[in-house]
Amino acid sequence: MHVYAAVYGCILALGLPLNAVSLWIFLRFHSLKSTNAVFMVNLVISDLLLVISLPMRIYFYATGTWPLNDIGCVSITMFFRNNIRSSSIFITFICVDRLLAVVYPLRSRHLRTPSNAWKAAALVWLLVVVVNIPESVGLFKYLNNISEPICFELIQSDEPTKLVYFQPVLVFIMLAVNVVCTTMVSWTLHGHLKDSAKVNNKVNVLLIFVMNLVMFAICFLPVSASLLTYSKTATMPSTCLATANCCLDPLLYYFSLDAFWKKKEGPDLEL
Template sequence: MNNSTCINETQWSSSSFRFLVSTVVYGLVLSVGLPLNAVSLWILLRQHGLRSPCAVLMINLAAADLLLALSLPLRVYFYATLKWPFGASTCTVAILLFRINIRMSCIFITIISVDRLLALVFPLRSRSLRTSAFACKCCSLVWILITILCIPEGITFHRALKSCHYMPCFEMQITNVPMTIKIGQATFLLTLLMVNIVCTVVVIVVLRRRPGGDATNVNNKMSVVLIFVVNTLFFIVFFLPFTLQILAFGKKNYDEVLRAFVCLASVNCCLDPLIYYFSLDSFWQVKGKNQTKAVCYSLSRSQERL
């Protein structure tokens, strides 16, 4: 990954429409995602805290989405002006902040699906595993590993950016990426997608085998299914196109398509609060300390009643 391609003034003008679209999309994601995730994180911390593994996972997902949104003002400025006066180091940090938190979102969405599956299918056996302490350890491990794995990528980008006469920043192309790396990245994301699909299918099968009961029981089932369906749809819509395009990266005209899919993937941070809403009952309500303690694990209790 030592070779890179710098962009000249001719290429700026030839991609002007894509730059305009990128400015608009990243601007909308910033204006919606930043306040929405900031409010979601505040509510999760204040109202739910770290009292359940579900809340711990969603706090980490909200934090990842918030950090991703915080990296977008620089992207909006760059695509709006096609200038980068902040230097190679600032650009490298902005790139890594975006990439790390896109990957974090994929992982945390998948872990949330696995956690919900265990709560539904193995409510008693998984109690010793599904604890707040274990969830905190898992989340810390994910943050540390993904950050460490991205450090070599950041070093490569920094060296490549410093070698360019024009500072291309987010348009920097790293050429001659080994096929093993591209296959590894695509395989990792496809594995996460398959985990979400399997969790969704298993949950639907399990719920169909259980008696319907009254209307409350049916509503509980719908709430449970919704969280899995939302997670899977997020992966298919926002991450699957990006994943498949990784394999074609470096080929003619494919790089611009990949950047378009990366832009699409960023929209995910605006919709992740749907996961919090469907997973934690009374997410947006504050009705006293007793209910605050109760709602943290309300979905798990509903699943155990099914």
Template sequence: MVSSNCSTDDSFKYTLYGCIFSMVFVLGLISNCVAIYIFICTLKVRNETTTYMLNLAISDLLFVLTLPFRIYYFAIKDWPFGDIVFKISVTLFYTNMYGSIFFLTCISVDRFLAIVHPFRSKTLRTKRNAKIVCVAVWITVIAGSVPASFFQSTSHRNGSEGQPLKTCFENFSEATWRTYLSRIVIFIEIVGFFIPLILNVTCSTMVLRTLNKPVTLSRNKLSKNKVLRMILVHLVIFCFCFVPYNITLILYSLMRTQTWINCSVITAVRTMYPITLCIAVSNCCFDPIIYYFTSDSIQNSIKKKHRSTRRRDSRFSETQISDNFIQHGLQTLKAKIFDNESTI
């Protein structure tokens, strides 16, 4: 049982959430809107990988659009938006987090099939199958996220001046944790985190082993370095965003089900949980980095945009130079005419 004398002040989380969520909202909104625009309007050729990326960007954007409600709540400590908006916000939070994990895993598995089994995977790696996988991912994460929102609801408390306030995203009873939430955590950790983590690490390891074989050493060194950089960026972002939070969530669940009595551990977990949650939410900003390093078509699209912008700028500067040259010539001609007239 958790000792009743074990008290921890984690009020810093309100300021932390407000600041980090505001940054994630701005950066995530811009980057994911740009990514979706590139996927839909700019890319002429879409493959399996870009299908997964487009769905990942949509998942990120949906979550980012709910952040202003959370920012308001953590700033004011009151929820005036009602239970329906609250449940939608909770559902989209878990849908984004575990949807991101699944879609990143799909990208990793797709890369594994393309490099390790390029011929045998031709029938599997089709755009139609990629769309089917994306639909299955959406159904899975929504089905797993909706129940979590049913166990979270707003509750009433009195503010500092005695006014009634609604709280949410926190303060669930120990009985709710022991009866329902701990089981949900076990399920989502196994299905939504550990299995994808194993798949990501295994696929990346197999790709690295394949690239280091003597047969592949003679290939283009530049393309090989690009694949290695792609794998490194993918794994670093996946592990940085999701490993700390999911491990802390397990420890937090053990704490809330009164499995521990150690106050120092409880203090550490209560301190780490808000920090790791903010890191997990920041995946909305890091995912576009994966888009850039994973897809050659996206890099080419951005480079084309950059080249066209430079061409427009160069044309504009050339026009400016020619205009200045003409104006200078006219002024010189006028000066000469004026000098000739004054000497007559």
């Protein structure tokens, strides 16, 4: 238990400043004038919502007691689940946006607009809220049948609801989209890698897709698979790995936007 408290403590110590600084950079330097920036800001918000829930996880695993009521337990559990779902979708949106910019740069200009990006982001958060309602009701009913004030261990592995299949299905679909996008972009860039003037930018583009796949493989797939097995021994370590995505996402921001620390004066022109 104390090991998990230490791991979550490290994630909190890294994730909070990294995402806070990333959000400040986006708002200060990039002005949300590109689809990429819009999706990344929403990804930062998702990570920050996860980070602010970590102190209670640290307290729980450090002391073995849960000091809050059922509402607190359900809320923090939802913060975690919402992060996995929204992060996987926003990362996929970033992947698709890069695909359109590389493979269909002219035909996709009317689609790759900030207004369309905000509409897509709003739909994602609406989906998250809609799923939260029945899921939260099911968690409350489950907690009412437990005599001990225990939160994360039981609620993540034994919860009897069909909605438990939503997250694994969503993650596997998003992974499939990322794999297809990665393949198409690799084929497109393969014939142009001899252009030394743009090779660095193209390497960054490929790194974005590789990082997305690594994120799914390390952070999203294990915890989603553990939900289907109802195994406590698998759920707790995979939850730690999933939570670490809030520390890895800032790397995605750095490689996705040219001149990440510099102010962008015009529209998004990078690949």
